[in-house]
Amino acid sequence: MIAQSLPPLALEARGLIAGYERDLPIVRGVNLSVRVGEFIVLLGPNGAGKSTLVKAIVGLVPIHEGAVLLNGDDITVAPPHQKIGRGLAFVPQTENIFTTLTIEDNLLLAADVIPKPVRARRIAELYAMFPDLAAQPSRPAKLLSGGQRQMLAVARALVVQPSLLILDEPSAGLSPKIVAEVFGRLKAINATGVTIVLVEQNVKAALAVAGRAIILVEGEARHEASALELADDPIIAELYLGAARARS
């Protein structure tokens, strides 16, 4: 009876084995289920395979075994450029905007895959959501600060109104104040119904906004719990997060 009331699955990974080399998989049999509307954070020590897992889901790292389902559709072998059309948007950790283009061109580029009549309206909505970007649309993106770049990267990903937004360490290199601002925006985006999967090293900040956390160790999903439980669990923190916990 309880299962019937749960929202449907937005993302599912079944026995995923992935990595740049077939003989040296970094992700080793991960099973992952994310329900529509959830805000999930993927935690784990450096080298646990968090970034590789999301890159494999997006299509940037070869999947050797297993399957990825987006809203029930198998997207395991779909190339990255097709996944955006199916509602999956990704914000990489670094090089996540086109620095040679202006702010507006970064957004227009992403808007090329949505119907022409709604493009201008969608970009206006995003400018309303990110006023910093609206103030200087013709500014070359290379001149933006770290925080502004992350905002542009998130705005760029939201242009297509994705059902699932995956972000790889958006807090990297940002000051605590900017991290709080970025995460606050992510929480607000999640509140609009967008499912979010966040890879993070900044455990404290991530657990403050996420609903559920999944811990990856050595390419395997070892533990999952609600963010609230995990935030108060010193044993888990000691076992899996180590230095990351100490840093945050």
Added chain:
Amino acid sequence: MSPQVIVDGLVAGAMIGLGATGVTLTYSILRFANFAHGEFIAWGAYFALAVSGFLGALAPALTAPIGPFSFGWSLPIAALAAIALTAALALLVDALLFGSLRAKNSAIIIMVMASFGAALTLRNLLEFIFTSSPAYYAEGLQMALRFAGVRATPDALLCLVIAAIIVIALHAVIAHTAIGRAMRAVSENPQLAAIVGIDSRKIVRLVWILGAGLACLAGVMAGLIVQIRPTMGLDLLLPLFAAAILGGIGSAMGAMLGGLIIGLAESLTVALAGGEWRAAVAFVILVAILLLRPHGLFGRS
């Protein structure tokens, strides 16, 4: 620098610039120096020669010179057909050679070596089909126009105008259209471009078509102003790369400006030091730009 040296340099430079524009486009998207680009120039020139010859045989009236020019309507029509044929040739070479190497994530040096192989094959094939004897689009002599003590043939002036129009149009497409934006995005970061929803395979195909089309036009111009030979592309290769690097990889306007600078430098060198030094000019400029400003005049550092 006498006005005649300037005009001669600009005409040669426009031809180099047009070819360099193709080099810079393919280099910025495909990320390797395609040494077979010169062969697309030669094949373009010969495609136009073959088609115009065929049209001339079919309808001799088409070979009657248009106004002050040396050629009849058969050549502009043939040039359009040659652009399509050269683009098809480039796509074929990509499908047979570069595409499979890209799929294997081959190193850049492998791609460059493969382009050397493609260049040799294409050049020898051309010589096999058309022989190494020079050919011309029109046999008749053309009277040069004179103005302010400067002489230039109408054909050369037409080439200058066409090169200017094409480069301005190409710059406008790259700078102000969605497809140009997508090309710039793939050039900067192909992985991010894929995430944004751009099918880089489409962009690669488009770039081959554009690059080969521009090479073909440069070949037709070289054939019109100088002569058509199987080695014409090889002879132009060093000036083309020097112009593309001087202008900054990825910049169409930069490549054209680089071509004009090299054309003018060659013209000046021939006037001052003699024709035997012409070939050294592009080499010296290439070495100097790589040492002093490797990203070129308009390229990204």
